Amino acid sequence: MAFIELNDVTYTYPLMKEAALKNISYKFEKGKFYGVIGENAGGKTTLCNLLRGLVPHFYKGKLKGSATINGEDIKTIDVDKLSTQIGYIFQNPFTQISGVKKSVFEEIAIGLENLGVEKGEIIERVLKIAKLVNIESLLQKNPNELSGGQRQRVAFASVIAMDTDTFVIDEPTSQLDPDGTEAIFEIIHTLKEQGKTIVLVEHKVDLLAEYADEMLVMNKGNLIAGGPTKEVLSDLSLLEKGAMLPHTVLFNHELKLKGVELEHVPVTKEDCISQLKLRMK
Amino acid sequence: MDNITFANQFLNPRKYGNIILDLNPINRLNIFVALGISTFFVNNYWYGFALVLLFFVIAAVAGRLKRYFSVYWKVLLLFGLFLFVIKAAFSPGEHMIFQLAGIHISTESINSALSLISKVLSFSGAIVLFVQTTEWEDFTYALEHAGVPHVVSFVVLSSFQTISDLGKSAQVIMESQKARGIETDGNLVKRAKAYIPVMGPLVLNAISSVEEKSIAMDARAFSAPVAHTHLMELPEVTKSEKAFVVFIDLLLLATIIGRIVIWLL
Amino acid sequence: MNQILLENVSFRYPNGFLANENLNLAIGQDECVAIVGQNGAGKTTAVKLMNGLNKPTEGNVLVNGMNTKDYTTAQIAKYVGYVFQNPDDQIFNQSVYDEIAYMPRYYKKSEKEIKKSVEEAADIMNIRVFLKSNPFEIPYTIRKFVTIAAILVTEPQYMILDEPTAGQDLNGTKTLSDLLTVLHDKNIGVITITHDMEFVADNFKRVIAMAHKHIIADGSAKDIFSDDEVIKESKIKRTDMGIIGSELGLGKDILNARELVSALDGKIN
Numbered sequence: 001m002a003f004i005e006l007n008d009v010t011y012t013y014p015l016m017k018e019a020a021l022k023n024i025s026y027k028f029e030k031g032k033f034y035g036v037i038g039e040n041a042g043g044k045t046t047l048c049n050l051l052r053g054l055v056p057h058f059y060k061g062k063l064k065g066s067a068t069i070n071g072e073d074i075k076t077i078d079v080d081k082l083s084t085q086i087g088y089i090f091q092n093p094f095t096q097i098s099g100v101k102k103s104v105f106e107e108i109a110i111g112l113e114n115l116g117v118e119k120g121e122i123i124e125r126v127l128k129i130a131k132l133v134n135i136e137s138l139l140q141k142n143p144n145e146l147s148g149g150q151r152q153r154v155a156f157a158s159v160i161a162m163d164t165d166t167f168v169i170d171e172p173t174s175q176l177d178p179d180g181t182e183a184i185f186e187i188i189h190t191l192k193e194q195g196k197t198i199v200l201v202e203h204k205v206d207l208l209a210e211y212a213d214e215m216l217v218m219n220k221g222n223l224i225a226g227g228p229t230k231e232v233l234s235d236l237s238l239l240e241k242g243a244m245l246p247h248t249v250l251f252n253h254e255l256k257l258k259g260v261e262l263e264h265v266p267v268t269k270e271d272c273i274s275q276l277k278l279r280m281k
Numbered sequence: 282m283d284n285i286t287f288a289n290q291f292l293n294p295r296k297y298g299n300i301i302l303d304l305n306p307i308n309r310l311n312i313f314v315a316l317g318i319s320t321f322f323v324n325n326y327w328y329g330f331a332l333v334l335l336f337f338v339i340a341a342v343a344g345r346l347k348r349y350f351s352v353y354w355k356v357l358l359l360f361g362l363f364l365f366v367i368k369a370a371f372s373p374g375e376h377m378i379f380q381l382a383g384i385h386i387s388t389e390s391i392n393s394a395l396s397l398i399s400k401v402l403s404f405s406g407a408i409v410l411f412v413q414t415t416e417w418e419d420f421t422y423a424l425e426h427a428g429v430p431h432v433v434s435f436v437v438l439s440s441f442q443t444i445s446d447l448g449k450s451a452q453v454i455m456e457s458q459k460a461r462g463i464e465t466d467g468n469l470v471k472r473a474k475a476y477i478p479v480m481g482p483l484v485l486n487a488i489s490s491v492e493e494k495s496i497a498m499d500a501r502a503f504s505a506p507v508a509h510t511h512l513m514e515l516p517e518v519t520k521s522e523k524a525f526v527v528f529i530d531l532l533l534l535a536t537i538i539g540r541i542v543i544w545l546l
Numbered sequence: 547m548n549q550i551l552l553e554n555v556s557f558r559y560p561n562g563f564l565a566n567e568n569l570n571l572a573i574g575q576d577e578c579v580a581i582v583g584q585n586g587a588g589k590t591t592a593v594k595l596m597n598g599l600n601k602p603t604e605g606n607v608l609v610n611g612m613n614t615k616d617y618t619t620a621q622i623a624k625y626v627g628y629v630f631q632n633p634d635d636q637i638f639n640q641s642v643y644d645e646i647a648y649m650p651r652y653y654k655k656s657e658k659e660i661k662k663s664v665e666e667a668a669d670i671m672n673i674r675v676f677l678k679s680n681p682f683e684i685p686y687t688i689r690k691f692v693t694i695a696a697i698l699v700t701e702p703q704y705m706i707l708d709e710p711t712a713g714q715d716l717n718g719t720k721t722l723s724d725l726l727t728v729l730h731d732k733n734i735g736v737i738t739i740t741h742d743m744e745f746v747a748d749n750f751k752r753v754i755a756m757a758h759k760h761i762i763a764d765g766s767a768k769d770i771f772s773d774d775e776v777i778k779e780s781k782i783k784r785t786d787m788g789i790i791g792s793e794l795g796l797g798k799d800i801l802n803a804r805e806l807v808s809a810l811d812g813k814i815n
Contacts (some may be wrong), residue, residue, distance in 0.1 A: 031473070039715045041685045054496060080504040088500040089712070091686070094632065095493035098501070099446065100418065100438045105288065109512040111501035116508050123288045123512075141285050144446060148631060149585035159500060174713040177584040177741050179781035203715060206786050244716045247744065247786040251803035257805055260814055263707065269786055273793050280815050450635075456599050457635040462623035462649055462700055478648075481638020485682060489634070 002027035003166075003197060004051060008065035011046065011055055022221040023065070030165075032186070033198040035212035035229065037205055042218040044201045045091065048168045051080040051199060052088045084115060087164040089156055091171045095144045096155035104135065104154050104238030107143045111162040112275040125161055132187060133157040148175040156184065166197040173204065185211060209233055209246045209267040217243050234265035247270040294516040295419070301343035305518045306420040307427060308526045310411050315533045320400045322533075322540040326392075329399025336406040340413065349413045356405045361398050368394035395445030417441045422515055431509060439494065443487060454482045548575040548610045550596050550626070550704060550735070555605035557591055565591040567759045568605075575703055575735040578726055580746045582739075582770075583756035584781035589739045590631070592756065593706045596737065598622035600692075610703070627702035631709050633689040642668075642684070642692050643677045667695035670728050672721045687713050691721065704735040711742040723749050726814045747771065747785045747801040755780040772798035 004027070011021040021043050028034060028051075036044050049055040051208045056063040057079045067074040069082070074135055090096065101107040112122045130136045134152050138146065144207045152175045159167070169188065173181040191209070192198050202208050208215065208229070215232040217225040219241045225232045232238075232281055233246055236253060255262065262279070266272035297303050304312070313336075320329045340349035372394065374387025421434035457467050458478040465475040552571040558564045566588045573579055581589050594600040595607050598614040598621075607614045609625050630636055631732050639645040646667055650660040668674045671691040676684050681692055682738075690710060697705060710722050719742070729736050740746060746753055746767060753770045755763040757780040763770055771784050772774055784792065791800030796809040 039717060040687050040713070040714075052500075053549060054499070058496065058499070061405070078506075079499075080506050083499055083502045084505045084507075088496075090493075090496065090500070092493060095490045096497045096500075098439075098498065099494070100443045102418070103287075105284075106512060113510050113512055114502040114507075115507050116510050119291065119399070119512060120512060122510070127284060127288060136284060140287050141283065144449070147590075156495075162502060171713060175585070175709070175741075177781050178743060178783035180585060181741070182783075203713065213504060239716070242716050247803060248790070251790075252805055254803045254807045255810070258811070261811075269790055269793075271701060274789055276790070276794055276810070276814065280810075281813055281815060382549065453632075454635050456594075456619075457630045459619040460597055460599055460623055460628040460630065461636065461697055462620050463652065464618060464620040466618060478638055482635055485638065486634055 003030040004028035005068045006050075006065070007067070008068050009050070010062075010064040011050065012062045013046075013059055014061045016061075019221055021050065024223045025065075026216065026223060026226055028197065028199070030197050031192070031195050032213045033192045033211055034200065035063060035205075035208035035215045036199065036201040036218065037203065037208065037215065037243050038218035038224075039220075041254060042242070044218050045170055046221075046242050047216075047218065048090070048170045048199065048201060049087070049099070050074070051168050052086055053077055053082045054088075084162075085161055085164055085166065087159040087167045089159045089167070089169045089172055091174070093148050093152035093155055096158075097146075097151055102142060104143050104146075105130075105139045107154060108158045108161050111158055113160060125163075129157045131159040132190075133160070134183060138235070149177070149180060150178060152199045153184075155181065156187075160187070160191070164196075166199075167191065168199045170201045171203070172200075173202070188266075193220055203244055205233070205244045206246045206248075206269075209248075219243070230265075230267050233267040290513050294514045296516060299343055301339055301414055303516070304522060305515065306415050306423040308518065308522060309415065310420075311526050312529050313411045315529050319533050319536050320403040323537045324396075324540075326395040326399035329396075329403040330405035333399070333406050336403070336410045340410055343414045345413050349410060352413060353406060353409050356409060357402065360401045360405060364401060365394045365398050368397050406408040416471040418513070419515060422511065422513065425511075426515070431503075435498070435503070443490075447483065447487070450486060451479060451483055454479050457482075548703060548735075549573060550610075550737075551606075551608040552592075552595065552602075555595060555602040555607055555609070557595060557600050565759060566595065569595075569761055571754070571761065571764070573704075573735060573737060575733060576730075578617065578730055578736040578738075578750055579752045579754060580738050580740060580750040580767075581754045581756060582741070582743070582746060582780060582782050583762075587756040588759045589756050590708060593628070593708065593737055593739060596704075596706060597628045599628070624700070626631055626704045626706065627696050627697035627700055628706040629690075629697050629708060629710065631712075633686070633693040636693050637681045637689060638683045638698070640680060641677070642673065642679050642681050644793040645681055645692055646677075646696045649696065653700075663699045663701075666693075667698040670698065670725055671695045672717075687715070687718055691718075694725070702734065704737065706731060706773060707740075707741050709736040709737065709741065711745050713738045719745060728803075743771075743783055744785050744802075747788070748795055755782065757781070766780045766798040767801055771801065771812070774798070 002036060006024050006026045006267060009021055012019045036047060038044055046055060049059060052068060053074060056075060063075060069077060090257045097156050098107060098110055107121050108126045108129060110126060130139050133153055135157055138150060144202060152172060157170050173184050188198055189211050212229050215229045216223055217232060217238055224241055225238060231251060239245055246267050248269060252262055252265050262275050266275055316332055322334055340346045369386050369390050370384045372390035374389030376388040377385060379386040417438050421438040425431060425434045458475060459465055463475050463478050464471045550573045552569045555569040557566040567643060569592060583589055591600060595602055598617060598619040609622055614622055637645055639648060646664045647660050650663060668677055671694055673688060673691050673695060676688060681689055704797050711719060726736060750767055753767050754761055755770055755776050762779055763773060763776040771788055785801055787802050787806045788800050791806050791809060792798045800809055802804050
């Protein structure tokens with residue numbers, strides 16, 4: 001059985017007329033990396049909230065259809081326990097910092113304290129994560145005095161440190177420079193290699209194309225495409241539905257107009273380069 | 282300091298190396314408040330003023346004199362001077378010193394004014410002193426240690442943090458409103474006009490961040506069904522500290538009882 | 547000539563932290579400039595010097611010849627509009643319309659004029675459908691557009707956009723790119739901070755790269771993206787098409803798909 005299974009899920013926030021998720025069905029397997037793309041306000045964040053049990057436990061509203069995590073019905077699941085199983089990094093870097101700690105070190109430790117980790121181990125894990133996320137130089141700084149990009153990395157580290165089996169991550173790189181963005185993607189990739197399940201919402205589809213196993217495309221609350229990354233991202237018609245596609249796919253389209261047809265649609269740079277190399281005189 | 286040294290600091294309970302600061306925050310609160318309350322039961326304004334002086338001494342010993350005074354002078358000015366003038370000028374009395382229009386200052390009115398402000402000043406001094414000698418996270422740690430639920434202590438901590446952050450947010454918002462052309466400096470009318478554009482986002486941000494913050498804390502397994510640990514701990518309370526607190530409380534009790542006895546006789 | 551001029555400008559925060567060192571720069575009113583560089587390079591501090599929010603601790607900043615030291619930020623704001631990174635630091639009105647109309651009302655324009663300019667700005671930003679909404683019930687990225695519209699209506703001569711592309715989707719990015727065209731047509735100079743390299747390559751003739759408190763390069767998008775040293779130091783990246791082009795040995799200055807296709811012309815079978 002799939003790890004997370006959504007069956008015809010429709011969800012409406014309280015006081016709203018239109019559903020934020022409409023008839024969504026999808027199966028998430030353990031250990032896979034899922035990318036979620038699509039236009040803003042299309043339901044990406046609501047999907048994250050659902051996978052994390054915030055819908056319908058924190059945001060009330062109406063939930064129809066069936067959603068199960070590890071076989072447990074999401075409507076009756078113990079959300080406190082769920083928080084120890086699914087790590088959630090959400091969008092806004094400014095509100096993700098607790099605001100009550102004097103150093104980034106202590107900020108990252110919060111989750112570990114709440115999980116009841118022993119002090120010595122907390123220290124070890126915080127140092128390790130700081131190195132991984134490359135924020136060692138921030139450890140002694142006051143989290144409330146960091147820039148948006150720095151906060152985003154601290155929030156990311158704080159949740160990664162908790163070492164849950166699954167991570168739901170909503171736009172973790174919106175404030176980061178290209179270098180920092182790639183670093184985050186590499187870390188997420190490492191997590192996947194360690195067997196973690198990842199659900200990542202991102203606009204940077206070029207990077208998602210390199211790492212994600214499957215892609216989900218949201219539009220106005222509907223799941224308009226879902227499946228293996230290559231397949232989904234090769235579909236040019238998604239552009240009309242507000243989904244960004246890899247630049248290599250757009251390039252392939254331009255090339256076709258010139259009468260050059262590649263073997264298959266390249267969704268990553270590597271793929272594109274190797275196909276072109278074969279064809280170049 | 283390198284990160285390892287920084288991290289290893291957490292291995293030992295936090296010590297400030299100062300007799301006042303190293304009191305357990307709850308005990309410190311207890312002592313200061315007991316002193317502050319006692320002034321209401323001692324019928325001599327010199328006692329209140331002596332306390333005011335004592336608090337300055339304590340602040341100095343704690344190395345927080347500057348911080349203490351930076352807040353306390355406002356109390357002195359607002360409550361001290363203002364209340365004194367009002368009370369002295371308008372309280373009834375027989376031995377008139379000065380009289381003009383509705384103002385009549387008498388020995389009695391001055392006495393009652395001194396008595397009032399000695400109480401107000403010493404009590405507020407106790408509170409200000411506690412605030413200025415205590416890190417909120419130490420206080421909430423102590424609360425949790427004493428059995429107060431995690432949620433309550435976090436809300437307390439978070440509220441105080443929000444209040445202290447307001448100044449910083451106001452600064453950013455002020456900049457953003459200036460940048461769109463709203464004058465925030467200059468005469469009173471200009472400042473008043475800028476009030477809404479600054480207060481609006483400030484309040485709205487504070488409200489909306491509450492919801493997101495609770496999600497953020499949930500993401501950190503805030504209500505995980507396990508016993509929490511603490512990275513930062515405070516030292517165990519010593520026997521002599523316990524005894525001292527009990528002693529102060531007994532003194533307060535004795536003062537109150539004494540007062541009631543005098544009143545009954 | 548109308549321009550923003552930075553002459554040997556350094557900026558040190560009151561706490562002693564040096565954020566910008568010896569910046570020299572002239573940006574004309576007819577220009578559209580992107581500022582790129584790693585987090586913490588001093589980009590935001592630098593643009594805050596251009597509208598007087600930060601006054602240089604050394605050197606001078608001149609806006610159309612006016613030294614920012616002699617004017618309040620609000621006075622400079624009539625010439626240089628600045629859209630903050632976080633829209634929530636700015637919005638306070640109950641409706642999107644009122645939010646955008648706030649400055650024209652502040653400048654005591656007639657309601658008729660105001661309505662016209664609010665609607666025009668809303669159309670540019672594609673937010674007309676939200677005019678009656680409460681700003682706090684619309685998505686964050688749309689709120690950002692509301693704050694851009696709120697500056698547009700003040701009709702500045704220059705506009706500074708601080709990371710407008712963050713979190714934007716395909717249509718949002720398209721709206722921004724249309725905005726740049728509109729601003730150019732209105733003869734409004736633009737300075738944009740962004741981390742989106744494709745956006746830079748597609749929309750800006752002039753790119754300034756910053757690193758470690760300094761301007762390390764100032765030139766055309768092609769100049770910047772073909773310089774390996776600059777790319778490394780400012781922690782930016784070539785566009786994907788640029789990376790593919792240089793991997794294939796087609797040159798380092800390819801920016802987009804069209805250029806890659808024409809570079810391949812005749813070299814591919």
